[in-house]
Amino acid sequence: MATPEPVFALIDCNSFYASCERVFRPDLAKTPIVVLSNNDGCVIARSYDAKPFVKMGAPYFQIKDVLRQHGIMAFSSNYALYGDISERVMSIIESMVPAVEVYSIDEAFADLTGIPGNLTAFGRDIRSKVYRGTGIPVGVGIAQTKTLAKLANHTAKRLQDVTGGVVDITDPFKRDWVLRNTAVSEVWGVGKRMKAHLEAMNIHTAMDLAKADPRSLRDRFSVVIEKTARELAGTPCLELSEADPPKQEICCSRMFGKRLTTIEPIKEAVATYTQRAAEKLRAQNSLCKKMRVSIRTGMFNPEEAKYANGALVELPYPTNDVRLLAKAAAEAVNRLFRPGFKYSKAEVLLMDLRQPGEFTDDLFTASQPVAAEKVMSVLDEINMRWGRGTLRTGSVPADPEWAMRRDLMSRSYTTRLDQLWVVRAG
Numbered sequence: 001m002a003t004p005e006p007v008f009a010l011i012d013c014n015s016f017y018a019s020c021e022r023v024f025r026p027d028l029a030k031t032p033i034v035v036l037s038n039n040d041g042c043v044i045a046r047s048y049d050a051k052p053f054v055k056m057g058a059p060y061f062q063i064k065d066v067l068r069q070h071g072i073m074a075f076s077s078n079y080a081l082y083g084d085i086s087e088r089v090m091s092i093i094e095s096m097v098p099a100v101e102v103y104s105i106d107e108a109f110a111d112l113t114g115i116p117g118n119l120t121a122f123g124r125d126i127r128s129k130v131y132r133g134t135g136i137p138v139g140v141g142i143a144q145t146k147t148l149a150k151l152a153n154h155t156a157k158r159l160q161d162v163t164g165g166v167v168d169i170t171d172p173f174k175r176d177w178v179l180r181n182t183a184v185s186e187v188w189g190v191g192k193r194m195k196a197h198l199e200a201m202n203i204h205t206a207m208d209l210a211k212a213d214p215r216s217l218r219d220r221f222s223v224v225i226e227k228t229a230r231e232l233a234g235t236p237c238l239e240l241s242e243a244d245p246p247k248q249e250i251c252c253s254r255m256f257g258k259r260l261t262t263i264e265p266i267k268e269a270v271a272t273y274t275q276r277a278a279e280k281l282r283a284q285n286s287l288c289k290k291m292r293v294s295i296r297t298g299m300f301n302p303e304e305a306k307y308a309n310g311a312l313v314e315l316p317y318p319t320n321d322v323r324l325l326a327k328a329a330a331e332a333v334n335r336l337f338r339p340g341f342k343y344s345k346a347e348v349l350l351m352d353l354r355q356p357g358e359f360t361d362d363l364f365t366a367s368q369p370v371a372a373e374k375v376m377s378v379l380d381e382i383n384m385r386w387g388r389g390t391l392r393t394g395s396v397p398a399d400p401e402w403a404m405r406r407d408l409m410s411r412s413y414t415t416r417l418d419q420l421w422v423v424r425a426g
Contacts, residue, residue, distance in 0.1 A: 006236050007112040007119065007142065007170060010149040011093055011126060013086075014137040014157065014165075016106035017045035020085050021075050023135035024413045024421055032072040036060050039255050039405045040076055076406035080388070084414045088134045096126055101240045109146055111240050123166035142168040143175065146238045147231035150188040151178055151206060172234075179207035179232065189228050197221065206232055246284040250350040252277040257405040259298070259342035265402045266295060266343055267333050271395035273348040274329045278322040279388075281350055282376060287318035287368065289352040291325065293332035298344040307341045318354065321372040322379070325350075326393050387416055 013019060018033040032050035034043045043058045053070045054063060060074065067074055086105045094100045099111040115122060123140035130138050139160070141153025148169060155178050156167040169175040185195045187206050203209050210232035218226035227237040252273040260266050270293060281288055294310030311332040315324065329348060382391045389398070411419040 004114045005144060007115070007144060008146050008149040008240070009097070009110040009112050009119075009123060009126070010103075010141045010146070010153040011108050011110060011130070012139050012141075012153050012157070013089060013106035014139060015045065015047045016086075016136070017075075017077070017082055018047035018050070019136050020078070020082050021073075021410055022047075023085065025410070028073060032070065033075065034067070034072060035075050035077055036408065037077060039257060040074075040407060041255075044077065074408050076409035078406075078409050078412065080412050080415045081410065085134055085136060089130055089136055089138070092130050092133050093126065096129065099240055109149065109240055112142065119170065120166055120168045123168065124164065127165055138165070140166045142166070142170060144170055144234050145231040145236045146240075147188050147228055148175065148234070151182055151186070151232075154186055155182070175234070176207065179210055180205060182206040184209050187228060187232065189224060194221070194225065246286050246353065246355065247280075248353055250277050250280045250286075250288075250353065251347065252280075253345065253347035254404055255345045256343065256402045258402060259344055260402055261339075261342055263333065263337045265400065266337065266346060267330050268395060268397050268400055269402055270295075270329045270333050270346050270348060271326045271393060272397075272400070273346060274326045275322050275392060275396055277348050277350050278320060278325050279380070279383075281353070282320045282380060285355060286353045287320050287356060288325070288350040289315055289318045289354070291315065291328060291332075291351060292347075292349040293329050293336065294347045294349075295333065295336050295343055296345050297341050304342055305340070307338055309336050309338075310347075311335050317366040317368055318356075319368045319372070321368060321376055322393055323375075324372075326395055330395065 017035040021033055021035070022028050030049075032053070033047040034050050034054055035045040036042065037044045040060050042060060043054055043056055043063070046054055046056065050072050053066060053072060066072075082105060089106075090100065090102055090108055093108055093110060097110040097112060097115075101109040103109055110126075112119060112122070119142050123142055127138050127140055130136060139153050139156040141149045141151065141156050143149040143152045152167040152169045155169075156163045156165050159167075167174075167178070169178050182205060184190055184198050184203055184205055185192075187209060190198065190209075198209065201212070203212055209229050212229050214226045214229045217229050230237050254269070254273060256269060260269075291313045292310055293313065294308070296308035297306050298304055299306060299308075313328045313332050315328060319325065379391055383389065389396075413419060413421050
């Protein structure tokens, strides 16, 4: 029996951050929405109906009048809400297909190889179940390669009124139509600089790139653009990756909600960032042997004195114990802090990460106590059940004054018991 040809789908949430805000606010179904970066700095996401009026990255303080003029609603970024809804979307997709690669918070590749029947109908079924289960609209692109699936998804969104949000280009005629009618700049992995190089070679559409000689592209550019051309021509070069390898470094970095001039709130902030980094560390079952802590002032105000410095900390043994990490981070802040400056940001970087058993120290080198591992396990279980920050180290405050400014944040409808959606009888 012949092995079936591989088939991939890319499921991509439409205007994900804005769509999350609309899930629990049906009154905003027809209201343009923008979502702001940390400290309500600039626009990082827009609904489709907001895009004609607001540029990505526009500073919020500069566009307030424009938003009011066009009736556009602004929200502070609510990452707890977005992350939780993303997990729900991915869980539904995983329940319907043999294998999934979560590509980003709002995108996933799915393996449809061997699935019988009409794939367009199957894509619509995915779209329907995701929307019914989460309220998030998605687009689905289906093709023989991941790059073509990306292109199909782009077409599904671009021609939503015609496609209904699902495009299957496993048929060669449909694939060629999409390739001819898509600019090369829309191809996955082709950035502005590469676009200019390709257009200089008279490659203007995805079809032009699919027909280009792959070896020449490799010699002139890289193996990446060679694989892109082969994938556009229908030859799979990129496999589905179901699990990301553990990260080699973990960073938690935030701007303060206001300038800090004393050491204690900076220590609180660094302890908070250390706790978040340690959560990520344990989530991938890694241990950390080194960490770097850095603090800095604002760098763009000519009236403020500037200072930036960092300290490398060697830990006594590989650990994921937030208590040991937070203590080491606080000691680093003691070394770094200089009075007389207005501090705006801190960063915690966990380095030299490995899995348990991968460190090759000698027989007499200290190692993390078993009791510490049990404490961290209980800590994670409590926070997973009752919400992040329910149990934390004493150096992490519940509601700090220096916290990131999010004056326009929606409620955490799905992750906090005190902010659940309430339905009252009329």
